[in-house]
Amino acid sequence: MPLRDLLLGLSIVAIWAFNIIVIKLGVEELPPLLLTTLRFMLVAVLLVPFHPVARHHLPFLLLLSATFGTLHFALLFIGLGQAEAGTGALLVQMGTPFATLLAVLFLGERLSLKRMAGLVLSFGGVVVLAGGPSLPSALPMTLLLLSAFGWAVSQLLIKKGPNIPPLALAGWTALLAVPQVAIGSWWFESGQVSAMASAGWFGWGAVFYTAVMSSIVAYGMWYGLLRRHPVSRLAPLSLMVPMGAVILGIVLLGENLNTHVLFGGVMVIAGVGLIVIRFRALFGR
Template sequence: MGRLAPIEILAAIAVSALWGGNMVAIKAAVATLPPFLLTGIRFVIVAALLLPWVRPKRGQWRLVALLALVLGVGHFGLLFLAVRGMDAAAATVAVQLSIPFSALVAWVAYREPLGWRRGAGLGLAFAGVALLAGEPHAQGIGPLLVMAVSTLCWALSNLVVKRIGPIDPLALNGGMALVAAPLLLILSALVEQDQAAALAATDWRGWAGLAYIVVGASLVAYSLWYWLVRRHALNKVVPYTLLGPAVGITGGVLLLGEPLTWHKLAGGVLTVAGVAVVQLWTGSARGKS
C-alpha cells in the first residue's frame, strides 16, 4: 500500500492514455451505432475473448454480477449515451468527474480524509465541468448529467472490485462482460430502434473505434486498472488519470476535427486543477483538516 513502483507508474500512465483516446473511439462508433447496442457488442466480444479465463469462485459471482450492473450498464452504457451528445474533447473533460466522485466515495466508505481544501478542489472540478454546458456545440445539459451519473457509477464500481478480493484481472473482466452483455442488449431492444440499419451503415471508422474500445480501453486498460486498484488505495492511482484529458482533447481536435473553444480549454483547466487539489492534498491533509 506504499508508493507505486516504476512498473506500476507506467501501467497507470498507460491506462490514462488509453482511456483518453477511448473518447475519440467512442465518438467515432456512436456516430452510427446506438449507444446501448454498441456497449452490448463491446461486452459480447470481450466475453468471447476472455471466456477461457472466466473462473471466479462460487462466492464471487454475486459481486461480479453487481459489478456488471454498476460498471457495465451504469458506467459504460451511460458513458456511451453521454458521448453521443457531446464532443469527444468535452467528454474527456467531463469524465474527470470520476475522480471527485472517487474521493467522495472513499471519504464515505473508508473514512479517507477530505477536509475543506479538498472540498474546494471538488467544487472547482464540478465548476469546470459545468462550464462545458455553455459550449456552443453542446446539446444542452442532458449529456453532462448522464455523464455525471456514469462517473459516479465508476467510482462505486471500485468499491465492488475491492470487495471481490483476489481474482485474475482477465477473469474479472470476462465474468463482468458475460453478465453485462445480455443486460445491455436487452436494454437496447427496449429503448433503441433500427439496430440492423445502424449496423449496415457503420463504416470502417466505426468498426475501428469498436476495436479500440474492446482491445485498448477494455482488455488492456481495465486489466491494468484492476491490478492497480487491488494493490493500492484509490487516492494513490486515480491521480494518473489526469493525463487523459490532454489525450482526448488532442484526439478530438486532430482526428475528428472538433473545434477547440474557450469553454473546453477553461473547463478543462478548472477541472484538472480541481482534481489536482483533491489528489495532491491527500498526504498533507491527514490530521490537519
C-alpha cells in the same frame, strides 16, 4: 520511474485518450447501446474462458455489472454520441470527486482541506463546462455525470468486495452486463440488424478497440505498472487522458477549444489532481 515504464504509461494514456474519439466515431455508425453490447460480448469471449471465478462471487459481479457495465459504460456511450469528445472526457473525470464523496459518506473516510478544495474546483469546472456550446442540451451532461457516478459507485464496490483478479473482474462483469444492455438496445433503439450490416471501419473498429485495446491491453499494462510503482506516482499520468482527448478531438474531429472547455477543463483536472495526488509521496517525502 524508469524510462521504459514512463513510455509504457504514456502509451496507456494515448490508448485511453484515443478511446474517447473511437467511441465518438463508433456511435455514428452503430446505436450506442448496441455498440456497448457488442463490446461486452467481445470482452467476455476473450476473457471469461481463461479467468474462472468462484460461484459465490457471482452475486457481487452481477451487482458490479449493473453499476460499472450498464450505468457507467452504457451511459458513457450514449452521452458521447451527443457531446463533444473533449467535453465528455472531462466530465467523466468527475468519477473521482463522486467516489471521494461516497467514501466520506459511506466508508467514514476523512475529508482533508486539500481534497475539499479539489471537490470545489472540480464541481466548479462542471458548472463552467455546462455553460459552453459543446453541450447542446442538459441531457448529455446529465448522462455523462451519471456515467461518472456509476464509475464511482463501482470503485467503492471493488474496494469493499472480494479479491478478484482484474481480468477476471473485467470479463465476468462484461458477460453479466450483456443481457442488461442488450435489452436496453432492444427496448430503446431500432434498426440494429441494418446498422450492423452497414457499419464500416468506424463502427466495427470501435467494437474491437474499446474491447481489446482499451479494456484488455491498456488495463493489463496499467495493472502491471501498479505492481511496480505506488499509485501516487501513476495518478498524474491518468490526468493526462482528458487533456489528450481534448487535443485529439480538436485535431481529428475539428472540435473547438472554447473558453468554457479551456477554463472548465483546467478546473476539473486541477480539482481531481488535488484529490488523487499525494504530493509528499510523489516527491519522495
